[in-house]
Amino acid sequence: MLNFTADILPARVRFGWGMDEAIAEEAERLGLKRLIVLSTRGRANDACGVAEALRARAAGTFHGAEMHTPVKVTLAAVSDAEALGADGLVTFRGGSATGLGKAIALRTGLPQISVPTTYAGSEATPILGQTEGGRKSTLRDPKVLPKVIDYDVARTMTLPVELTVTSGLNAVAHAVEALYAKDANPISEMMASAGLKAMIPALRTLAKNPSHRDARADALFGAWMCGGVLGQVGMALHHKICHTLGGLFDLDHAKTHGVVLPHATAYNAAAAGDALAPLEALIGGPAGLALHDLGVELGAPTALRDLGMPESGISEAVDNAMLNPYWNPKPQERDAIQSLVRSAWEGSPPTSAVE
Numbered sequence: 001m002l003n004f005t006a007d008i009l010p011a012r013v014r015f016g017w018g019m020d021e022a023i024a025e026e027a028e029r030l031g032l033k034r035l036i037v038l039s040t041r042g043r044a045n046d047a048c049g050v051a052e053a054l055r056a057r058a059a060g061t062f063h064g065a066e067m068h069t070p071v072k073v074t075l076a077a078v079s080d081a082e083a084l085g086a087d088g089l090v091t092f093r094g095g096s097a098t099g100l101g102k103a104i105a106l107r108t109g110l111p112q113i114s115v116p117t118t119y120a121g122s123e124a125t126p127i128l129g130q131t132e133g134g135r136k137s138t139l140r141d142p143k144v145l146p147k148v149i150d151y152d153v154a155r156t157m158t159l160p161v162e163l164t165v166t167s168g169l170n171a172v173a174h175a176v177e178a179l180y181a182k183d184a185n186p187i188s189e190m191m192a193s194a195g196l197k198a199m200i201p202a203l204r205t206l207a208k209n210p211s212h213r214d215a216r217a218d219a220l221f222g223a224w225m226c227g228g229v230l231g232q233v234g235m236a237l238h239h240k241i242c243h244t245l246g247g248l249f250d251l252d253h254a255k256t257h258g259v260v261l262p263h264a265t266a267y268n269a270a271a272a273g274d275a276l277a278p279l280e281a282l283i284g285g286p287a288g289l290a291l292h293d294l295g296v297e298l299g300a301p302t303a304l305r306d307l308g309m310p311e312s313g314i315s316e317a318v319d320n321a322m323l324n325p326y327w328n329p330k331p332q333e334r335d336a337i338q339s340l341v342r343s344a345w346e347g348s349p350p351t352s353a354v355e
């Protein structure tokens, strides 16, 4: 007998190839006349392209978005938005720009149009992670959810292979933890499975041929599904470890997910039971080892030490990850988590002892 609670988030999505017109149409539909375009540093020219798409509705640009949404950057952007008299936000590029838009929306209530070009999936969640004083804290608030998402496959064609792969594995991580989430429901299971089914074959194609348009479309669709479940159900130990590492050592968000996921999955696999079947149908089993092999096949980093994490940080990371732990299918034991983080730091395949 089915028995569940599902929290389905409102989402208006425009999906296709060459979606600039849709950005202008959505701004008009929302009655916005002075939008500020937010992006990461170094991609200024592209952000100007989005501002051009908005035509007279563009009030200006802010190019300072940074990974992990530092509060000091948000405050600078809020002040720019106020000085420009902005009545809305367009977030362009990856999760860093999306995070900045959410952080501004939280403080000002400004509506957002999201134009994501990575597979992080933040645009589909009411979650905001912010960093201050070396600690990343996460909140959920419907106020930060974009009003509309403009998924433009054409704008993802420039995503370099390395970012494509690591960002795609970030999306896979959302779906994997959604499969065994405490509050999983038939809709989240469908979305997580659909996300994995679209994303994993697309990554295999894009790792060899990043210009493959259909694979780009599949990956972007997969990113929406995987982000959608991240917003819908609770995440577990894997996300907790990644958030902790990101906050403590300022590690690259997507790469960290790709490195930790095989180890966290191996830790949880036995307790998750059949929940991981949709993943194993795509990559084989056992799931943790198969994810490790997938990362190697795609050329993704496999060791936290290669991302800049010091060996001396392992114990601190474990202590922090065990503070206010998220629900997890398997009880969280300090020694076992210490060896999980050590294997991820070394880059060794997850051992069958924790599988």
Ligand code: NAD
Pocket: 040, 041, 043, 066, 067, 068, 069, 093, 094, 095, 096, 097, 099, 117, 118, 119, 120, 121, 122, 123, 125, 127, 128, 129, 155, 156, 157, 158, 159, 160, 163, 167, 170, 230, 253, 254
């Ligand atoms: P990112 O946004 O920092 O982008 C990485 C780099 O890729 C940047 O230099 C960016 O300019 C570049 N880039 C993006 N799209 C490109 C394209 N099409 N062509 C060329 N270059 C491109 O990285 P990310 O992994 O997308 O996002 C990470 C951030 O997102 C972290 O802060 C993380 O915490 C957050 N995040 C939040 C959620 C959530 O639900 N709140 C979910 C996932 C990630």
